[in-house]
Amino acid sequence: MSDYKYPKIDKKSKAPAFRERMSGNEAVSYAIRQIDPDVIAAFPITPSTEIPQYISKYKADGKISTEFVTVESEHSAMSACIGASASGVRAMTATSSAGMALMYELLYVAASDRLPVVMAAVNRALTGPININADHSDSMGARDSGWIQIYSENAQEAYDNMLMAHRIGEHPDVKLPVMICQDGFITSHAIENILLESDEFAKEFVGEYTPEKFLLNTKESLGVGPYGISPYYMEAKRGQEQAMENAREVIAQISKLYSDATGRLYDFFEAYRMDDAEYAILIMGSASGTAKDAVDNLRAEGKKVGLIKLRVFRPFPFDKIAQALSKVKGLAIMDRSEGFSASGGPLGAEVRSALYGRVDGIKTINYIYGLGGRDMRVRDFEDIYAEIMAIKADEIPELYKYYGVRER
């Protein structure tokens, strides 16, 4: 690891955080205004459309100096971001669902070219059948693209994660693109109470981007994106893998820096009432809040239940997850997307893989829930806790099952 100097943020000299109410889309746009990136290239798609709308208003009102490129597709949006980032500037985009799917080819290019593009991803089901509501199938489709993926429970987290994204991706030992995910409509459109940081604090935290190598450097020529013939391709991929491993340490450092400055705690995951928990749910995104209410209700009845809300999916914190779950007897892994492996969803596969050989014997069921915006209520999570608590010691539970699907 290089001897990167993490900034010392003097919070006391800055204006304090202030209370507001806004949607996840507005919160992320507010962060983008504070970041004032050099280039934004985006194409509207529900439910992320509001983000480029807010950006164009900020631009029209003279509140940002960003070059806003109104491209004709998401394929072009990511291509423009790649070009801009390679030139040596900060580039951002926002998208959802089919828009992200149209970017897939370029997502891999941004990652392999080691360009720290930042995306506001607003999770929406992939077609088909055509659907505009929340699930994680879009970003889960991009989980192997080489992007860092950070998931947010609510507008506050989407805002905070966005202010941390650039420092993580732009770190010289990382240099990877970052996707800040929030759930479509549930988070992106619901108006919530939020604490916003001052512009001054946000700008200092995010800092300036000064890449060592960039295309618009007149003193040094550079080629980005060369053909990677077979004698080089594997070495390139191994380099990307190392960057993702390095990102673990960088995410830990930046999250701590942000947590210390704001008092809002961020780590790879949130362990909610896990201290003596015997039964746990592991989940990502907006439904975590609902599940926490179920934990509180069951705790009030004396049941030893807890919850792990995963924030960082890529890189996957397998060691910490195994450690956090080492004491539980029963576990429900909640997947808001299908993997069609006919053995569960992507989160289920990762978590089981993290546990295997480290922590064995946990009675685990992988649930597929909330696809295409299917609602999850507090009592649904209470049901799930009841199901995993009912697994007998000598019983091998179902590998995976759907929750909340109508059955005959």
Add this chain to the structure above:
Amino acid sequence: MSKIDLMKHVNEQSPWQDVTQGTHVYGSGNSEFFNTGDWRTSIPKWHPESCKQCLLCFPVCPDSSIIVREKKREDFDFFHCKGCGICAKVCPFGAISMHEEGGEA
């Protein structure tokens, strides 16, 4: 790092730690160091005794593999010549013939 230094340090035997971040290419003109000559299946042969030095072959070579010095062509740059045969087609004097690579000239 200059392009010469880079080519010394990054090659097909380099461990992954030495390959540049994002396989970025530092410096320009590096293609000069790449042996495209080993792509050849046909090889041109120059017959100086038939050559009138009209230089029609030189501008049509897609790989700049016909070396011209003081307005006269010399033999091919076989490190870069891919053996496309355009030079042989354009030569009005039969001063370039094509042969199987590795075969008898």
